[in-house]
Amino acid sequence: MRAKRVTFRHRWLPYALIAPQILITIVFFLWPASQAIYQSLLRQDAFGLRTEFVGLKNFARLFADPLYLDSFITTILFSTLVTALSMLTALILAVMADRVLRGSLTYRTLLIWPYAVAPAVAGVLWWFLFNPTIGIIAYALDGLGYDWNHYVSGSDAMALIVIAAAWRQVSYNFLFFLAGLQAIPRSLTEAAAIDGAGPVKRFLTIQLPLLSPTVFFLLVVNLVYAFFETFGVVHATTSGGPGNATNILVYKVWRDAFEGLNLGSSAAQSVVLMVIVIALTAIQFRYIERRVEY
Amino acid sequence: MKSHTSIAALAASLAFAASPVLAQTEINFWHAMGGALGEKVEEIATDFNEMQDEFKVVPTYKGNYTENMTAAIAAFRAGEQPHIVQVFEVGTATMMAAQGAVKPVYGVMGNADIDWDADAYLPAVKSYYTTPEGQLLSLPFNSSTPVMWYNKDMLDAAGVEEVPQTWDDMFAAAEKLKANGADCAFSFGWQSWVMLENYLAWHDEPIGTQQNGFAGLDTEFVFNESTDLTELLQRIADSQADGMFKYGGRRGDSLPLFTTGECAMWMNSSAYYAGISEQAEFEFGQAMLPVNTAVRDEAQNSIIGGATLWVLEGHDDAEYQGVAEFFNYMSTPEVQADWHQSSGYVPITTAAYELSKEQGFYDENPGTDTAIKQLSLNEPTENSRGIRFGNFVQIRDIINEELEALWAGDQTANEALDNAADRGNDLLREFQDTNS
Numbered sequence: 001m002r003a004k005r006v007t008f009r010h011r012w013l014p015y016a017l018i019a020p021q022i023l024i025t026i027v028f029f030l031w032p033a034s035q036a037i038y039q040s041l042l043r044q045d046a047f048g049l050r051t052e053f054v055g056l057k058n059f060a061r062l063f064a065d066p067l068y069l070d071s072f073i074t075t076i077l078f079s080t081l082v083t084a085l086s087m088l089t090a091l092i093l094a095v096m097a098d099r100v101l102r103g104s105l106t107y108r109t110l111l112i113w114p115y116a117v118a119p120a121v122a123g124v125l126w127w128f129l130f131n132p133t134i135g136i137i138a139y140a141l142d143g144l145g146y147d148w149n150h151y152v153s154g155s156d157a158m159a160l161i162v163i164a165a166a167w168r169q170v171s172y173n174f175l176f177f178l179a180g181l182q183a184i185p186r187s188l189t190e191a192a193a194i195d196g197a198g199p200v201k202r203f204l205t206i207q208l209p210l211l212s213p214t215v216f217f218l219l220v221v222n223l224v225y226a227f228f229e230t231f232g233v234v235h236a237t238t239s240g241g242p243g244n245a246t247n248i249l250v251y252k253v254w255r256d257a258f259e260g261l262n263l264g265s266s267a268a269q270s271v272v273l274m275v276i277v278i279a280l281t282a283i284q285f286r287y288i289e290r291r292v293e294y
Numbered sequence: 295m296k297s298h299t300s301i302a303a304l305a306a307s308l309a310f311a312a313s314p315v316l317a318q319t320e321i322n323f324w325h326a327m328g329g330a331l332g333e334k335v336e337e338i339a340t341d342f343n344e345m346q347d348e349f350k351v352v353p354t355y356k357g358n359y360t361e362n363m364t365a366a367i368a369a370f371r372a373g374e375q376p377h378i379v380q381v382f383e384v385g386t387a388t389m390m391a392a393q394g395a396v397k398p399v400y401g402v403m404g405n406a407d408i409d410w411d412a413d414a415y416l417p418a419v420k421s422y423y424t425t426p427e428g429q430l431l432s433l434p435f436n437s438s439t440p441v442m443w444y445n446k447d448m449l450d451a452a453g454v455e456e457v458p459q460t461w462d463d464m465f466a467a468a469e470k471l472k473a474n475g476a477d478c479a480f481s482f483g484w485q486s487w488v489m490l491e492n493y494l495a496w497h498d499e500p501i502g503t504q505q506n507g508f509a510g511l512d513t514e515f516v517f518n519e520s521t522d523l524t525e526l527l528q529r530i531a532d533s534q535a536d537g538m539f540k541y542g543g544r545r546g547d548s549l550p551l552f553t554t555g556e557c558a559m560w561m562n563s564s565a566y567y568a569g570i571s572e573q574a575e576f577e578f579g580q581a582m583l584p585v586n587t588a589v590r591d592e593a594q595n596s597i598i599g600g601a602t603l604w605v606l607e608g609h610d611d612a613e614y615q616g617v618a619e620f621f622n623y624m625s626t627p628e629v630q631a632d633w634h635q636s637s638g639y640v641p642i643t644t645a646a647y648e649l650s651k652e653q654g655f656y657d658e659n660p661g662t663d664t665a666i667k668q669l670s671l672n673e674p675t676e677n678s679r680g681i682r683f684g685n686f687v688q689i690r691d692i693i694n695e696e697l698e699a700l701w702a703g704d705q706t707a708n709e710a711l712d713n714a715a716d717r718g719n720d721l722l723r724e725f726q727d728t729n730s
Contacts, residue, residue: 043727043728044728045388045391045392046388047367047371047395048371049394052728131550132542133556134550149541151542151543151547151548154702239544240691241543241544241694241695242695242698242699243695243696243702256688258360259360259687259688260688261388261687262685
């Protein structure tokens with residue numbers, strides 16, 4: 001298949017057309033990113049009165065700190081769990097909503113609702129539900145014989161932030177999965193049904209492969225979400241505790257900069273995160289997207 | 295054209311309406327007092343503005359303590375800083391080290407044309423914020439100290455006749471409460487402040503070298519060398535198995551444990567007065583923190599928390615005159631007594647304390663003077679004056695993390711304190727390198 005080619009008569013027109021995008025990239029990405037790199041090489045007091053160039057010292061300190069490495073493992077576990085939980089739940093809901101004929105609009109509206117809730121608000125909501133003293137879910141778990149206390153138990157705290165972070169993302173994933181499912185021609189599934197394929201087989205052999213571009217797209221979006229946009233959830237529920245059980249990288253960056261006022265270290269952490277997301281995206285588009293069935 | 299003339303007219307009328315205000319010198323005051331406390335701050339500023347017409351104080355709520363401090367620092371870096379900023383006690387070392395950004399209060403007051411007596415402030419409050427020479431760096435405003443809140447109904451039901459005064463009493467009372475079917479005997483919040491910083495000051499033991507950081511930046515933590523603290527923390531951790539102690543999270547997260555009647559005793563700030571009296575449906579009281587008789591028989595004095603007002607550099611002399619007059623007004627016995635009685639913070643001047651006594655506030659609200667009694671129990675020593683460590687916001691997080699690992703049973707009290715001291719010392723060295 002040949003790509004479409006558009007020929008511009010004026011030499012400058014194509015540049016002018018992409019100029020706004022380039023400008024936005026410079027202002028909102030390249031410039032702040034270069035500032036972060038510059039800041040990561042400095043040691044500076046909070047007010048910016050004394051600045052000293054320290055080279056890679058901030059990075060050396062970070063990687064010598066076993067807790068920073070722990071934070072890495074915590075983040076990988078957290079992102080995997082959030083992505084898996086939110087995508088699976090959304091897929092199941094989307095498949096079910098796709099079959100519903102009557103009242104489907106109501107179901108859809110209700111399922112999309114949580115996305116409108118800010119992460120910090122979602123965090124507070126789950127904090128209340130799971131509060132060991134006043135939370136209704138903690139009370140129910142207690143009735144079932146499980147003594148829920150995310151203030152002491154690290155795994156309880158991890159479960160809490162995973163649920164709180166995934167809950168909101170389910171709506172987003174649901175939207176894309178539903179749109180993807182509805183774009184699959186009915187004739188394909190109907191033909192399979194006539195040939196005697198059951199609903200599960202139809203889903204696994206026809207719908208899921210055709211949905212793979214959506215799955216791939218959501219995988220990237222959800223990983224990026226779990227890595228970068230979840231500090232509000234963590235801040236409102238566990239503050240990174242107990243111990244360091246939920247101190248994910250993005251929360252540590254935020255806390256060191258905005259609570260600890262340790263700008264050099266925080267900038268170094270941001271640079272590490274930036275490298276991770278660039279690598280993640282590059283690897284996925286380079287090697288995984290090729291295998292996606294379109 | 296018509297719209298243009300009306301806009302011009304509007305602009306002219308606005309300019310006219312604003313002209314008396316423009317004649318006044320504006321003083322910007324960024325604070326972290328939300329809700330009812332914020333309204334009270336507004337009220338103080340309005341009263342001051344109405345009292346004279348030279349200055350106009352404009353208070354702005356900028357979020358919690360950390361957010362307010364970060365906002366002010368960011369504003370300073372951008373050259374848009376307010377005149378006055380409220381900073382919590384653990385930010386003291388950062389503010390103090392910011393020479394060139396901060397104007398010491400003793401200087402502001404000294405240069406201004408007013409009569410001001412630095413000795414009017416309570417020693418325990420003042421000493422936290424002074425130079426080694428005893429000069430006041432920031433203006434005390436809202437100070438609190440940890441006290442022990444107790445549920446009288448639960449203690450009575452369990453047959454605990456006297457509110458525990460020592461840690462031995464605490465555990466004895468806990469046994470009784472447990473025998474009576476209580477879910478939990480005691481809990482606490484802000485654990486670094488209550489169980490470490492205040493415990494050590496209360497028993498006249500050092501938290502770090504160099505007079506707890508007051509005498510220099512080359513300070514090191516020694517709290518892990520206190521065998522009585524280590525033993526006590528271990529004993530508390532062990533008592534979880536019997537359901538005597540329950541950990542309920544950082545800061546004030548464990549408040550519901552107390553207000554719902556799950557835990558009978560709760561150690562945390564005196565400033566929870568408003569919250570507790572609103573929520574608790576039982577008879578409650580405040581008592582002094584328990585003493586560990588293995589170390590000493592009588593307590594020394596507790597140390598404060600809360601915040602003070604710092605003055606930032608970069609404004610005209612005339613404006614600093616306004617700041618000084620506003621500070622002077624805020625420190626008057628009437629304003630301070632009113633603030634203390636409505637908020638639960640301690641009165642910052644001796645005169646305000648005396649005035650509250652005269653007004654009969656403590657007779658009507660028994661126990662509300664516990665905090666100030668604790669603070670003025672004895673003349674502060676080097677160990678009980680307060681703390682001044684750099685990077686202390688982060689260090690408190692470290693202490694939280696290590697203690698949580700103790701409560702979870704992942705390490706012993708000894709390991710928790712050693713790890714906290716080691717990791718804290720690293721941050722002290724970093725602060726020392728940055729600021730010297």
